[in-house]
Amino acid sequence: MTDKPGQMTPLQLRERDDIVLRIEHLSVNFRVGKQTVQAVSDLSLDVARGETLGLVGESGCGKSTVGRAIMQLPPPTSGKVLFKGQDLGLLSGEALRQTRTALQMIFQDPISSLNPRRKVRDIVAEGLQIWGRPGQQARVREVMEAVGLDPDAVADRRPHQFSGGQCQRICIARSLALDPDVLICDEPVSALDVSVQAQILNLLEDMKQRYQLTMVFVAHNLAVVRNVSDRVAVMYLGKLCEIGDTGSVYTRPAHPYTRALLASIPDMNPLSRHQQDGLPLLQGDLPSPANPPSGCRFRTRCPNAQPLCAEREPLMQAVQQIEQNETQAKAANVVSDHFVACHFPLFG
Amino acid sequence: MTPAELEEQPLLLDVRNLTIRLNSAAGLVHAVEDVSFVLREGQTLGIVGESGSGKSVMARSLLNLLPRRSVAQRQGSVVLSGREISALSERDLQKLRGAQVAMIFQDPMTALNPVLTICVQVSEPLQQHLGLSKPAARQRAIELLDAVGIPDAASRVDQYPHQLSGGMRQRVVIAIALACDPALLIADEPTTALDVTVQKQILDLLSRLQTQRRMGMLLITHDLGVVASRADYIAVMYAGRLVELAPATTLFSAMRHPYTEALFNSIPRITDPAHTRLQAIPGRPPQLHNPAPGCAFAPRCQYAQQRCHRETPPVVPSEPSVSSVVPVGQTQHVHACFFPVTRPITGGAN
Numbered sequence: 001m002t003d004k005p006g007q008m009t010p011l012q013l014r015e016r017d018d019i020v021l022r023i024e025h026l027s028v029n030f031r032v033g034k035q036t037v038q039a040v041s042d043l044s045l046d047v048a049r050g051e052t053l054g055l056v057g058e059s060g061c062g063k064s065t066v067g068r069a070i071m072q073l074p075p076p077t078s079g080k081v082l083f084k085g086q087d088l089g090l091l092s093g094e095a096l097r098q099t100r101t102a103l104q105m106i107f108q109d110p111i112s113s114l115n116p117r118r119k120v121r122d123i124v125a126e127g128l129q130i131w132g133r134p135g136q137q138a139r140v141r142e143v144m145e146a147v148g149l150d151p152d153a154v155a156d157r158r159p160h161q162f163s164g165g166q167c168q169r170i171c172i173a174r175s176l177a178l179d180p181d182v183l184i185c186d187e188p189v190s191a192l193d194v195s196v197q198a199q200i201l202n203l204l205e206d207m208k209q210r211y212q213l214t215m216v217f218v219a220h221n222l223a224v225v226r227n228v229s230d231r232v233a234v235m236y237l238g239k240l241c242e243i244g245d246t247g248s249v250y251t252r253p254a255h256p257y258t259r260a261l262l263a264s265i266p267d268m269n270p271l272s273r274h275q276q277d278g279l280p281l282l283q284g285d286l287p288s289p290a291n292p293p294s295g296c297r298f299r300t301r302c303p304n305a306q307p308l309c310a311e312r313e314p315l316m317q318a319v320q321q322i323e324q325n326e327t328q329a330k331a332a333n334v335v336s337d338h339f340v341a342c343h344f345p346l347f348g
Numbered sequence: 349m350t351p352a353e354l355e356e357q358p359l360l361l362d363v364r365n366l367t368i369r370l371n372s373a374a375g376l377v378h379a380v381e382d383v384s385f386v387l388r389e390g391q392t393l394g395i396v397g398e399s400g401s402g403k404s405v406m407a408r409s410l411l412n413l414l415p416r417r418s419v420a421q422r423q424g425s426v427v428l429s430g431r432e433i434s435a436l437s438e439r440d441l442q443k444l445r446g447a448q449v450a451m452i453f454q455d456p457m458t459a460l461n462p463v464l465t466i467c468v469q470v471s472e473p474l475q476q477h478l479g480l481s482k483p484a485a486r487q488r489a490i491e492l493l494d495a496v497g498i499p500d501a502a503s504r505v506d507q508y509p510h511q512l513s514g515g516m517r518q519r520v521v522i523a524i525a526l527a528c529d530p531a532l533l534i535a536d537e538p539t540t541a542l543d544v545t546v547q548k549q550i551l552d553l554l555s556r557l558q559t560q561r562r563m564g565m566l567l568i569t570h571d572l573g574v575v576a577s578r579a580d581y582i583a584v585m586y587a588g589r590l591v592e593l594a595p596a597t598t599l600f601s602a603m604r605h606p607y608t609e610a611l612f613n614s615i616p617r618i619t620d621p622a623h624t625r626l627q628a629i630p631g632r633p634p635q636l637h638n639p640a641p642g643c644a645f646a647p648r649c650q651y652a653q654q655r656c657h658r659e660t661p662p663v664v665p666s667e668p669s670v671s672s673v674v675p676v677g678q679t680q681h682v683h684a685c686f687f688p689v690t691r692p693i694t695g696g697a698n
Contacts, residue, residue: 058543059514163632193398194570195648198614198628205623220543227616227624246622264548265618266573270596282545284499285513 010044011316012243012339020214021047021070021182026079028065035290039065041238042079047182047231052208052215054229054246056222056261060286062238067184067218071103072096083182101131104175108187110167114159120144120170121155127178143173146210147203165196172203176211183208184216189224201227222265226250231337234258237289237297244319244338254319254340254347257282257298296343304344314341357388360532360564361410366424368402368409375637376420379405381588383424384663389531392558392565394575394596396611397585398633403568406585407534410566411445412438429531447477450525454537456517460509466493466520467505473527492523497553515546522553529561536568551578572615576600584608587634587644590663594681604666604681604688606652607645643685651687661686 013022028040040062047053055063069076072088081088083099091099107113114123121140128136144151147169159167168188175183185204189197201224208215219225225232226246233243234255242255253259260282284301287293293300299309319338340347368380380402387393397403408414410426412433426433428449436444445451453459461469470492471485480488486505493501496519509517518538525533535554539547555578558565567579575582576596583593584605592605603609613627631648634640643649646656666681666688 058545165632193633194572194611195398195614195629196632198616198626199630201616202626202628205625221616222544223616223618226618226622227620227626229622250618260545262618264544266548266551266571266577268573268576268600268612268615268617270576270579270600282549285515285546286543 011318012240013044013046014048014337016048018049019046020049020084021216022080022082022085023066023070024080024082026066026069026081027077028062028069028074029077032290037290038238038292039289040069040076041292043235043238043240044079045233045240045243047214047216049181049214050208050212051230052217052228054225054232055216055218055235056220056225056232057235058220058261058286060237060289061235062289063218063220063235064186066235067105067186067216070182070184070216071100071105101127101178102181103184104178104180104182105184105186106168106171106175106188109191110164110171111159113171114167116159119156119158120149120162121151123159123170124174124177127174131178133178139177140173143176146176146207147173149173163196164192165199168192168200169203172200172207176207179211180213182214182216184218186218187220188217190219190221197224204228222250222261234261237286237292239297240316240341241298242338242340242342243316244336248319248336248338252319252338252347254338254345255298255342256302256304256344256346259346260301260303296341306344308343312343314343316341317345319345319347355388357390359386360389360391360429361387361566362425362427363410364425364427366406366409366426367421368405368414368419368423369421370405370414370418371420372418372637374635377636378588378639379636380409382663383585383588383590385583385590385593387532387564387566389564390558390562391581392567392579394579394582395566395568395585396570396572396575396582398570400587400633400636401585402588402636403585404536407451407536407566407568410534411449411451412436412441413445413451443477446473446525446530447528448530449532449534450528450530452518452521452525452533452535452538454540456514456521456541457509459521460517462509465506465508466512470505470520470524470527473524477528488527489523492527493520495557496520496523496526497549498523514542515549518542518546518550519553522550522557526557526561530563532564532566533558534566534568537570538567539574540569540571547574554578572612584611587639588636589644589684591645591685592666592681592683593663594666598681602666602681604683604690605645605685606649606687606689608683609689610648610650651689653687655686659686660684 024044026040026043030037030039055066057063070081075089125136125140128139141151149169189200192200217228229246232246232249234241236257242249242258253262282301287300295311296309296314299305316339318336319340364384366380366383370377370379383406395403467486467489470489474480474485474488490501490505493505498504498516498519539550567575569575579596582596582599584591586607592608610629614629616626629648634644642657642659643661646652661684663682663684666683
């Protein structure tokens with residue numbers, strides 16, 4: 001192994017035929033005044049067909065930037081985004097526009113992502129009109145019915161006549177009109193009321209089944225991410241900390257940051273409050289992304305940090321399965337789907 | 349404190365039949381309807397509700413903070429430490445605000461003045477209410493910032509809000525709120541704008557300070573998890589009404605109102621496996637102007653019967669053995685529903 005992560009294929013990338021989206025060594029830099037902020041740094045991950053990848057982390061960790069970089073909004077500073085094997089960064093403007101119809105996005109604030117002056121019918125049909133797809137009327141009706149809106153009742157209304165939850169339904173209908181392969185959801189339920197949130201989460205699951213979608217689900221709410229994701233990726237200050245099967249990451253978090261995140265969630269059981277007080281509390285705030293700590297970026301807040309953490313950046317390593325599964329896994333020659341970037345993982 | 353000890357504390361806040369109606373372009377908004385509760389010293393009452401449930405309007409009205417012109421009607425009484433709030437002059441209210449009662453708001457950036465240093469903002473209540481001199485107030489401000497966990501408080505005190513992170517700003521807001529050692533702290537969504545790891549720090553800080561100072565706290569939030577872990581009592585609001593109120597442990601083990609149950613069941617659990625189907629509540633929260641007769645939750649309620657659409661259910665004790673009149677000044681389990689949930693909730697606590 002070398003110490004230059006850019007030189008080799010990251011461990012967490014899978015060699016499978018059904019990989020729809022593959023991100024290799026993605027970095028996104030922003031210029032802020034005279035400084036350069038690395039919002040995403042050398043991030044590699046992939047998403048297989050029909051899979052939902054949850055992307056979690058605190059605000060400013062770069063999770064939304066990853067979602068946008070997949071869409072080439074803006075194109076990444078370095079690294080590749082491969083959609084069905086095609087490097088989106090190499091495509092010309094027109095070819096990129098063509099390809100991008102297969103990647104759709106929904107956003108956090110459903111009301112501001114809809115043009116207030118247009119009717120719902122036109123909002124949903126816009127993509128179809130731009131591309132001159134046949135059977136527009138029927139398609140608009142179909143996707144509106146799919147998301148639970150009655151086309152006859154709402155098609156001629158405008159966004160301000162709808163609640164936040166219904167606007168998110170309109171956004172989902174619009175994103176589905178062009179029959180995309182990949183749906184990128186950037187905090188799709190965080191602006192919604194608790195009682196409406198469950199409706200939209202259930203709807204996204206239904207739409208995923210019905211239209212065979214592959215999803216990237218960006219959110220800060222860990223319970224929501226667990227509910228929708230097959231795999232989950234945890235980010236901290238632009239770096240990927242941990243990635244793997246959702247159940248494995250949530251029940252056996254190997255990165256101290258993941259464990260701290262999970263421990264910070266308020267418990268729904270009032271009787272367990274005294275147990276919570278003993279858990280290690282994450283100290284301090286997020287360091288400035290313009291001047292990230294050397295080595296492991298989490299070390300300044302990590303309860304387990306050692307001198308090595310400041311010297312060398314941790315590489316991704318596989319997290320071993322639970323013992324009883326280990327023998328089975330070895331026998332079946334299955335590699336564990338759980339990786340962590342930490343020198344001293346909680347499960348080595 | 350044990351529940352029994354909590355019940356013996358002196359009464360701090362007694363809100364009775366509070367009703368607030370606001371003017372709006374669309375008509376009279378029934379923001380708060382007939383809300384009653386008590387809070388004792390050292391207690392935390394969590395108030396849970398979705399946006400538009402009236403929880404923030406209710407909180408602001410306790411200190412007469414609502415814009416005078418927008419309040420069309422205000423009924424009921426708010427008694428704080430034996431004094432009726434609505435009978436106080438603006439001058440007396442001003443003496444109360446920030447001294448006896450302090451408030452923390454959701455967004456720490458907009459709650460702080462961007463062009464004044466932290467020192468000026470933390471010192472203000474100290475000079476106003478306690479009559480401290482400028483140097484003494486500055487010294488006290490540094491101590492307060494230190495107490496709320498701001499590292500290097502002596503140099504931070506001369507910084508401006510934009511130089512601090514969101515979590516640090518909320519700590520400053522808490523320091524201002526605690527400056528005059530209030531008897532009552534009203535925290536309106538104090539951690540909603542913060543990340544989950546910072547949220548835990550702030551909630552831990554509030555619990556610690558509350559225990560030290562024996563403050564009463566109203567913790568207003570939309571997050572059932574936040575109140576579950578922090579409140580002694582929980583009040584659930586829906587469409588301006590208090591639909592259920594109970595000790596925290598009782599509420600989660602024996603909830604009676606269908607809305608409480610539906611809210612509880614609709615939240616994704618961190619312990620549930622991926623792709624667990626959520627029990628969504630159909631429809632959406634009602635509009636508060638010109639409310640229809642009957643229970644506001646009835647259109648979304650799976651147990652609703654004809655009566656629910658005609659009559660508004662009164663708040664009644666949930667314990668069948670207790671008499672049907674809610675005893676004044678006590679906090680017991682109450683709910684407002686004709687057909688309360690009786691079976692134990694499925695799934696159990698997290």
